Amino acid sequence: MIKKVFSTIRFILVNLMVLFFLLFLVNILSSYLLKWTREPSRAELPNYSDSRAMAKKVIAEYNQQAFGYESFTGWRNKPYAARYTHVNENGMRYYPNAYVADSAYKKVRFFGGSTMWGEGSPDSLTIPAIFQAKNPTIQVYNHGQLAYNSRQNVEVLINLINKGEEIGDVIFYDGVNDVSFLCPSDVPVPGHRLAPIFDKKIYGGMKAVAFEVFNKLFLDKTLLLIQKINPPDYDQQYNCDANPEKVQAIVDFMISNWKLAHELVTNRGGKFTAILQPIAYVGNPKVEHLKLGKELGENVQLVYDALITRIKEENFDWIYIMTDAFDNDEYVYIDFCHVSPNGNQIIADRIQSVIKP
Template structure:
């Protein structure tokens, strides 16, 4: 009797472990197939995202170019991201029809005809508006600036980066011995977008909680017992847990825009927080300016325009603008402008009014611009930097 019971228990344990091993193996396969598998489950890049990309490509900004711009948004989805120990994340090297990412994770644009590689080098820092969401390689803000200034211009924009990350990127490049002659910080949007999030602290980046969850859930004990548990998890549970985490991350990312409309933003109801966000941006710019001055690098900071302010033409994008989001910029931007006026910095420009009272369509959402908008901003950047910088 006892022998039969033990045999039954052994069979059940074996069947259970076999099922877990099989499920874990299946999860490994799903993780390895990556993007394609997620599309099958309609968790990322499915019909909704494709339709959104087609709607963006059909905006009047892109008249006659909808196929090219649709390809651009599809390529944006295809680029892999990687962990960066200094800044949080960057992009993998990529070469598509509309997007090129170099070995440094920076977006590239065509070199100037017969450009002198010994000419001064200008680095432009910021978020996705600098990186160039919504435009092909040669229509990014740095690309147009290079065309006007006829100087080597490096695109150091990255999606969701805030001013603290721009400062860290700049300081890291200097520490690594990079030759930099001029620097432009083109920012404001992301500092408000993430600084006003209820679950984040000022100066925390967009993926703070994701990183914290992964680190706190990591393996820190190298004891034999922990190693055995790790091997056990790898065989029977590891991939299942990883796949679950990926699915949760994707769902959370897809819900990010809707969360904004669910009282996730607080600067409009918390004046103290609004002031902290404004002060943090200006403080990060001060740090960057002081570092640049100490290293003999020309520096300029720009408060970037946003669709909610300055009365630009936005009749084509009303459906993607929200009152809750707009209230954050109306709460924080005037505070930033007041701080800049108080200090009267000679190295800061306010571009908020730059796209006002113009019949052209520039915006494709609340902050990103089509190529004509980047060209207009770059032309003004060139004029402003030229009257300040000795090498222009």
């Protein structure tokens, strides 16, 4: 009897080992298949027809970015230095060859997500860098951070005030991250992109750690390949289109954050400007060169429509709607929100005309 039990256990263990080995093997094979079926680089888009070599390098450097924990905001860029991309010890992107104005001159601080940071562009052609070139006697700071929304930008502003920094004038460039990262059904309002991940990783306990290790070894690449071959139904991922209360919550969230930032800046003698940034789903930009997600687009349009209506109703004279900025015959977008350097030039020109430094 005992011998039979041990024989059964051995049979189960051997089969489990074979199963795990096969899962591991399939996962490795899937990682190679994913590389072979990878979408063409964004550097191949018509936006970069005159600068492909630079674009490839810029995008490669972007993919090498590393991040660390930052109090109150969640994360920020770690220092980095390459040919076209530089991030200083404070996590801020900068252009090493830019003219640096004397500290006595006026300060203008730009806040936003990766579009403000300059994804898809070299240091010299981000929105703040172009603005700096237009206004060499102004001190310009790029506080943009990847995936930051309007609330995180407020936290960065408060951190600067806590440190005793002179604030000067402030520009918030928001909209994309507040909508695309708050409309998913598993993200609360207020919240940010990594809220569900932080919850699992920090408070999930040993069970979450064990699952993550198991997933990394045996499943993650296989699941990605399955999703690539048979894309999931994302109607369940975004729920703003089925949840009017959430749409209103996001609108209130953004307006409230902008009002708070406005108060913080103006009370310190500065000028505050909020900009509702362009996004490929709103207006009439040239986007036939892109594959855009329908579900995200429907959710974005709902929130943007409600937000634009609210801005016009309350008649804020310090909020500017720039959703029409790319309604021209140029290739500007490189995905649903990021743009090539010509897009940054357009926005920098619009900002210049608005704040009149």
